[in-house]
Amino acid sequence: EGPAVVSAANAALAAARAPLAWLLPAGAEADPLVERTLAEGLAARPYAGGAAPRTDPGAISGDPVRRAVWTLHRKGDWREDDHRSPLPGVMLRLDALDAAGRLDERFDTLHAALLDLSLRLRLAGRPLFRARDAMVPNPALAAPTLADRDLLTDKWSVGALRLLESLAVAQEPPGYRLDAGVRAGLRGER
Numbered sequence: 001e002g003p004a005v006v007s008a009a010n011a012a013l014a015a016a017r018a019p020l021a022w023l024l025p026a027g028a029e030a031d032p033l034v035e036r037t038l039a040e041g042l043a044a045r046p047y048a049g050g051a052a053p054r055t056d057p058g059a060i061s062g063d064p065v066r067r068a069v070w071t072l073h074r075k076g077d078w079r080e081d082d083h084r085s086p087l088p089g090v091m092l093r094l095d096a097l098d099a100a101g102r103l104d105e106r107f108d109t110l111h112a113a114l115l116d117l118s119l120r121l122r123l124a125g126r127p128l129f130r131a132r133d134a135m136v137p138n139p140a141l142a143a144p145t146l147a148d149r150d151l152l153t154d155k156w157s158v159g160a161l162r163l164l165e166s167l168a169v170a171q172e173p174p175g176y177r178l179d180a181g182v183r184a185g186l187r188g189e190r
Helices: 001-013 032-044 064-073 096-100 110-123 147-168 180-186
Strands: 020-023 048-057 078-080 090-093 127-135
Touching: 001 020, 001 110, 020 032, 032 127, 064 127, 078 110, 090 096, 090 180, 110 127, 110 147, 127 147
Parallel strands: 048 127
Antiparallel strands: 020 090, 048 090, 078 127
């Protein structure tokens, strides 16, 4: 892992010519069944920014019969990603990336960069979905570094505080901050 991995992922996304790009972590092999399931699900959800398969809940992916039964029982069971588990790969719409931007290359791990992208996709109105009818083995992804966690906090917590402040200011009556008493209070003089 490292910024070079995130940069390489961005380069691969920029080189993609199809409307969908399948981004897998290093060492992972593409699974045609998972790829087809994600592409079909995205075709049915044109508003979606992308989709990720579910990680294996317990050695099912190695058994083709159990995997087929699992998939059939969950056909079409897609939910907006809740960010609780790492993305074991993701199929992205390139037009959604145009709306949300590419991966942030300041992150050290692909996991953190994908989490950030997922949040930006949601803000752009193009949410990322977790497909329960597509399953892959648990990935061996590097956990976000301390620097990644700090960057995520700075990007998303500070932004939320700014939003709350702007909403509070929008509720103020006209000329509120022009009042001498209010201005003194805002400066801490009162």
